[in-house]
Amino acid sequence: MSCNNKLIGARNFVPTASQPFDDNGHGTHTSSTAAGASVRGASFYGQVNGTAAGMAPRAHLAVYKVCSATGDCKESDVLAGMDAAVADGVDVLSLSLGYGSFPFHQDSIAVGAFGAIQKGVFVTCSAGNNGPSFSSLSNGAPWILTVGASTVDRSVRATVTLANNKTKPKNSVFSSSPTLLPLVYPGINGSAASAVCRNLSKHDVKGKVVLCDNYDYFGVVEQGQAVKDAGGAAMILVSNPSKEDVPEPELHVLPASYISFADGELVKSYINSSPPTAKITFQGTVLGLPYAPQVAVFSSRGPNSASPGILKPDILGPGVLVLAAWPTSKDGNNKTKSTFNVISGTSMSCPHLAGIAALLKSSHPDWSPAAIKSAIMTTADRTSLAGGRITDQHFVEADLFATGSGQVNPNKANDPGLVYDLQPDDYISYLCGLGYNVEAIVQRKVSCEKNYSSTAEAELNYPSFSITLSSDNPQSYTRTVTNVGAAKSGYKCEILGLQGVDVKVTPCEIGFTEVNQKVRFSVMFRRRGKYSRPSDQGYLRWVSSDHNVTSPIAVKFAIEGHQIIGKD
Known part of the structure; x- marks a missing residue:
């Protein structure tokens, strides 16, 4: 797909006397991820070699400075940057930053994003790097695409081998210690400074x-x-x-590798044996890891504190060990023309989705921001490359508060079949239902009593469900899907994964005779009496001969009048 859309990509460019200069690299990395041109022979210290390209390499990139050189991002500056971008006519806003979870009328990014979507501008933001803590995400407004971070199927590896044991391979650096050598832990009887190898003057490590x-x-x-x-x-x-x-690969001054805390405890126990020895074997760049994508440990999790009835994050994108442009050479080689760095964060996953949204906007210029978001969410992948369920980096199956809809699949998103569409006024009814200071968000006079009905959170026409059920109170919600596939098409509903909830979809079969035709349906949820866990998760899927339109469902159960929010 060709793309001539405009993006806002970077966040921290500091002007010099002659030209803009990225003071810390973050802006260069994120903007090139969204819209960088193709560069052959990209690498990081000779590893992860290949052709680097942004998601939308033909997009026009607009960059707005909203942060200082020290990383201070004032809300007023962020809001001003967003307003300037919208006034300049951008099609996609990409913000790799966040302030935590606040009521939306107190959240400058949410306010700025609402102004953007009223002009048809798509907004994508990082979920945050406060995982794996529960309810740790930022940017939870439903008009924002909130992006978590996942791994890619590539790593730079080394293996630590002990005389009696081999640890799991880990991301590493670029040299080896090929023979078994004596192994020592300075912190075993030393100070904290010795444990972190800051002060080794009293230890024989030669x-x-x-x-x-x-x-x-x-x-x-x-x-x-x-x-x-x-x-x-x-x-x-x-x-x-x-x-x-x-850990990100670093150019160490000696052979080095990383291991997990649990493996570290095993190694420390082994050191008590006599005589302990170890070696490091560097394997280099490893491709095709079958368990990718995994949810990054640092990727912030839901539920959405600001609005529990909206499931967040929305989607996962590549955010671990991402190779992208950097303003200076990491190895100090000033003659290098193409400089790159490998870093991790939801700051890296967010621009992936921005570039994908730009491609979708180019391919479907009539789609609203909500339609683009729906296409991304309902076509996401829910399995690893090996075909199993997506896990976290500890190989524990990840729940919906970590994965959202799943891993983005750009090709499928271009042809979703159905979309859950929303217009700005739909969000206003939702805000009225929250009892917010709506005028502070929409920046105009609003009378909820006179002009808008109050829409419950879970009643918003969102591509996912986040609900609370009691044992004696079934709940019903409506959704409307719009046909963006073949004019004549039919779909049948399926419910997957839920064990403690009975679900009835009415009607369970829907048909279309023209493009952009809308069909409304209802979904009733009833708790099963014998199910004792505090929560349940599953999916609603609309299936045709050539499309699967999938919406995640997160259910929390209320007990004795109190709402329990937790993992199984």
């Missing part, structure tokens, strides 16, 4: 593999330098137990 805790005292490269300065031959880094993010 010629040894050194195990170091990584508790954010200082950078991992600096830890390696401390080990090397003390005579160490190699380093094994143990992840922080409170937040086991996937």
Whole structure:
């Protein structure tokens, strides 16, 4: 698909006397992910080689500075940048930032995004990097596409081998310690500074593999330098137990690799044996990992604190070890013409969706922002490359509050069959139902009593369901689907996955005779009496001969008048 749409992509460009310059790299990375031109021979220190390209490489990119060089992003500046972009005529807004969860009339991004969608501008935002904590996401307004982060099927690997055991391979750096060497952990009887290898003056590490805790005292490269300065031959880094993010490849000063906190505990126990030895074998870039995509550990989770009746995040996009442009050479080679970096975050997944939205807008210029969002959500993949359910990075099956609708599938999104459409006034009825200061959001006079009916959260024509059920109170919600596929087509409903809820869809078979024809249906949910878990999850799917239109369903059960929100 060709694309001539405009995007807002980067967030942190600081002007110099002659030209804009990205002060910390974040803006270059995100904007090139959304709309970067194709560059052959892209790599990071010789790894992850290939052709780099943004999602919409023919899109026009507009960049607005809304953050300072220190990363301070004032709400007034963000809102001003969004308003300027809309006034300039952009088609897609991409914001790789967030402030947490607030009522929407107190959330500058939600306010700015509502102004954008009233002009037909699609808005996509990062869910945040506060996972795996429950209810940790930002940007929960239903008119925003909220993007979580997933892994790709590529890694830079090394394996740590012990004399009596082999740990799981991990993301690593680019050299090996090919022979078994003595293994030592300075923190076993030392201080916290010794545990993180900051101060090794009292420890004999010469010629040894050194195990170091990584508790954010200082950078991992600096830890390696401390080990090397003390005579160490190699380093094994143990992840922080409170937040086991996937480490990004770094150009270390000696052979090094990362292991999980759990593996670190096993290695520390092994060190008590005599004599402990280890080696690091570098494997380089590994492709085709069958368990990808997985939900990134850091990717923020739902439920949506600001509006529990709207399931968030909406979608997953690639956000782990993403290769994209960087303003300077990471290895200090000033002669390098094409500079790239590999970093992770929902900041990286958000522009993937921005570029995809631009392609969809180019292919379907008559689609509203809500229709584009629906197409992305209802066609998402819910399985890994190997065919199993999507898991997190600990290989535990991920729930809907982590995955949303699933992993984005751009090709399917271009031909969704049906969409759940919404217009700005539909959101106003929803805001009236929340009892918000609606005028602060829509920026004009609004009378909920006179001009708008109050729409319950779960009644909004959204491509997903997030509801609360009691044992004696079945609930019914309506949805309207619009045919954007073949003029003559028919669909039949299916309910998948729910174990504690009976679902009745009326009608369960729908037919169309023309494009853009709308059909309304109702969905009744009733709790099964013997189901004892606090929540349940599943899917509503409309199936035709050539389309599967899938909506996730998250159900929370109320007990004795109190709402329980939790995982099984």
